[in-house]
Amino acid sequence: EVQLLESGGGLVQPGGSLRLSCAASGFTFSSYAMSWVRQAPGKGPEWLSAISGTDGSTYYADSVKGRFTISRDNSKNRLTLQMNSLRAEDAAVYYCAKEGGSGPNSFDYWGQGTVVTVSS
Amino acid sequence: DIQMTQSPSTLSASVGDRVTITCRASQSISTWLAWYQQKPGKAPKLLIYKASSLESGVPSRFSGSGSGTEFTLTISSLQPDDFATYYCQQYNSYSRTFGQGTKVEIK
Numbered sequence: 001e002v003q004l005l006e007s008g009g010g011l012v013q014p015g016g017s018l019r020l021s022c023a024a025s026g027f028t029f030s031s032y033a034m035s036w037v038r039q040a041p042g043k044g045p046e047w048l049s050a051i052s053g054t055d056g057s058t059y060y061a062d063s064v065k066g067r068f069t070i071s072r073d074n075s076k077n078r079l080t081l082q083m084n085s086l087r088a089e090d091a092a093v094y095y096c097a098k099e100g101g102s103g104p105n106s107f108d109y110w111g112q113g114t115v116v117t118v119s120s
Numbered sequence: 121d122i123q124m125t126q127s128p129s130t131l132s133a134s135v136g137d138r139v140t141i142t143c144r145a146s147q148s149i150s151t152w153l154a155w156y157q158q159k160p161g162k163a164p165k166l167l168i169y170k171a172s173s174l175e176s177g178v179p180s181r182f183s184g185s186g187s188g189t190e191f192t193l194t195i196s197s198l199q200p201d202d203f204a205t206y207y208c209q210q211y212n213s214y215s216r217t218f219g220q221g222t223k224v225e226i227k
Contacts, residue, residue, distance in 0.1 A: 035216070044207055045156075045164060047216040059214040062121070095163055104211040106154035108175065110163035 002026040002109045004096050009114030016086050022079040022096030030074040033099040036081045038092035053102040091118045126219035132227040139195040141222045143208035148188045152212040155193045159204045
């Protein structure tokens, strides 16, 4: 059974940093692209970043480019999102999502989400 | 970036109704489109991928069609469990994008 478990959310001040993690199990982690998707209260999902399953290529939405960094450790089946220079508008539920292939794909499995609050 | 526009934003329907939701892409995305269902407090759930392929375990009353820039999600006979918000998502490019959502409400 595929499982994705996010952790690392919490309250952070504007300008601060936070590191999210996603522990994956139940599938061959290294074979699939993985993404981070967030959802602000009352809004639709927003794709943030992806990392390919094969060569580790990374991709970012303009809204987080230069502030967020995605990485993966295939030996530990772990996905990470380092978030720096956080803003009030970054407050959301953050999901890790497994893609259906090694490259751009639909998201066939999602974690339960971790809440990030940005406030002074 | 490719923009995805859904219509309508809200849809009121009754159990047993046939429901159709439309998603338009700002440029051609071939059939690289997915549909998701989301209920409050839950992560989105994949229903349809590659525009018309039904995800395993999803009831056959859900179907998808379209290619290029115009796509539809159809629920052939709305069930009580189907009242939720639906999103389309393109994956033609490495910058994946979602539509703004369609909320299906009880009439």
